[in-house]
Amino acid sequence: MSEATYTQLLDVTCGGLLFTAVLVLWRKELAVIIRVFAAQGVALAALVGVVAAHERSAELSGVAVGLLVLRAGVLPWLLHRALAKAGPGRRETRPLVNVAASLLAAAVLTLLAYAVSQPLVALAPSPATHAIPVGLTVVLVGFFVLVTRRRALSQLVGFLLMDNGITAIGFLTTAGIGLLVELGVSLDVLLAVLVLQILTTRMRETFGEADLDELRELHD
């Protein structure tokens, strides 16, 4: 793969990551948001695939396939299953911040990410490290979704967006952090999502619905 194609492919996949993150902020139907999240999983796997092809690393290609299965297959499937159990009328997010303000916030977060990641790019300038701000933007957008959404499922999506962003940064900075750690991290994320999904179900059993506004038992 020539250097120019490599850079272009990196830009395309990172653009995909950023675009899907913004789409999550834009759309309100949870079913659509989950599909967008799956698309982001594909973009993330493609990003790792491009890095793998550039470095001709079989191990990284394997990781890319694993990511595709986990982020674009298993996790969206789990989310869909949780959504299917939710009653009608629970299938839209209820953001605390309206869509226009959310999109504006995304723009501000992107600028912030570019400002913060200056030293990260400066340490080892290369096409891959120049894309770090995109990963950081996805992390920040995920955090924003996490704190401004009230439905349990949309908070879960926010957490997973953060995680996608962190994984992207992991592969853009260096070729990952070792296979063992990579596996452990993936397993932990999968288990955390499973735990949250079980808790969503329990919340529905005890509260009747999974709206975090209902969580007001514990306070000081």
Added chain:
Amino acid sequence: MTTLLLLAPVAVPMLAALAYLAFGWRPATAWISAASAALVLAAAITSAAEVATTGPRTALGGLLRVDALSAFMLIVIGAVALLATAATPAHLSAEIDADRATPRTAARHSLLVQAFLAAMALAVSSADLGVLWIAVEATTIVTAFLVGQRRTRSAVEAAWKYVVICSTGIALALLGTILLNYASQHTAAAAGLDWAGLVASAHTLDPGVTRIAVALLVIGFGAKAGLAPLHAWLPDAHSQAPAPVSALMSGVLLSVAFYAVLRVKVIADAALGAGFTRTLLVIMALASLVLAASLLMAQRDYKRMLAYSSIEHMGLLALAAAVGGPLAMAAALLHVLGHGLAKGVLFLSAGRILQTTGASRIEGVRGLAARQPLLAGCVGFGVLALIGLPPFSVFASELGIARAGLASGLGWATVLALILVLVIAAALITHTSRMLLGTPPDGPGAATAVPRLPVSAATALVVGLLVCAGVGITTGPLTDLLRSAATIVTGTP
């Protein structure tokens, strides 16, 4: 032999968890939990003795590495775990008698507690920041089920908050880990995430990248340690979890997360100078102390009261870490042990109070001293230990932190912290005396005899307090271990 010794604190609880999976909860298996904790403690003490004579030991191809600091943390884990698991059979059988649990949930509880112990032991004995991260996140996943065990509205709410906030905090720590790895790859040594390698090559790390990484790591692991600003999960989770789990979470899990902060601090100080982490930690420490003091004064729930006191003590540890220096660090480590024991005793007693009175409010528990003198004595002495009265070890460690703080450049922060500690002590004494003294409430059920505290639980509580007092009078054989652990944290060989 070394491999076996280093592996034991992780492997023994795993085997015990498998035993609960296979045999369930029955009289024959009720004490496996405590036996496993005792083995962890024994292995910890043996490896502490070995480390003292021969220096750090590694096993499993460099995956596990136990130095004096890890050995000390293993001892704390073993001691508090032994305390909590010795009181567990009595707690669980009372729950089963009251129809709040079944043998199935009791078996699941014991299984998860053992997995929790294994994860904590792995966290402190891993040689690699990545493995430490995996182990700390694993503790979140395992304990989520324990927090939500009762399946009531409030328990599920606490579990949800706990997983979301801790996983988010820990995700920040993962980002920090990745960035630190990035900085480390671009040094001559390319040590990756290995602790020893990172410390050795710390002065060549890129300062810009390391600064971002360290801030993320300290805030991320700080969330798990219950330090402000990401502390909101702690009072809910600690008040909703079953008593032995609260004892373990408050007594050791917070300290295990704080251990990660200490390890990061060693690298950060070598790479960036002491100023950066010092500022960060002082802000977090004072914020935690102010928060704990303001919410403790009007607290009405006694388990939440104990939870806020944990935030206070984590704040004190963060202050000690900010001060740095051998005296402050040795005092901080002693504080970890003293707080773990005292808080363990208190949470176990609180669980017993909840079981016998059914009230979680402070005003619902009046005249405990008249009705259950032994339990009331444990609570009373536990609170005295917690607020740092001699002869308990918290007194010695708080004195050490204060002396080191006043001698360093952080005099104003130390004075402020001491004032807040006094305010908190006054609040704790007021609330506790309202629970212990006074006439027992009249009303339906007041006339029935209160079931006696089972011997096993009573022994655990009294021995816990005695050890806490004993360590306060003399650290004995722990002195050398504390000293060498403190040198590791201060980064001076």
